[in-house]
């Protein structure tokens with residue numbers, strides 16, 4: 001097994017300090033769960049990144065208790081998107097005393113949770129519109 005520091009990108013100087021070492025001012029975190037709502041949260045994260053409103057970030061790194069991810073999240077402004085009220089991403093943050101700067105729950109944005117991925121583009125569009133109105 002290779003020895004790597006626990007950051008998002010593990011090559012080059014600074015790896016392990018921030019996701020890709022770029023010191024992103026706003027990190028966007030999604031639960032990316034195994035339901036339509038979870039995957040809509042993932043789609044919102046990607047769309048916000050593509051619009052330049054922040055940088056998609058790895059919740060799994062925080063969930064895995066990797067120090068580089070936790071410290072970067074503590075130092076950043078964070079937008080957290082959960083799929084449903086279970087709030088897995090928010091709870092992962094709470095474990096380390098991190099309060100999201102902005103918090104969204106997909107099921108509060110007009111999307112019903114189901115294990116059905118047939119309408120992800122449409123559902124992501126509906127939820128994204130609601131997020132943009134609140135940013």
Ligand code: SF4
Pocket residue numbers: 031032033034035037038082083084085086087088089
């Ligand atoms: S917040 Fe809801 S959708 Fe997201 S991972 Fe947790 S249970 Fe799944």
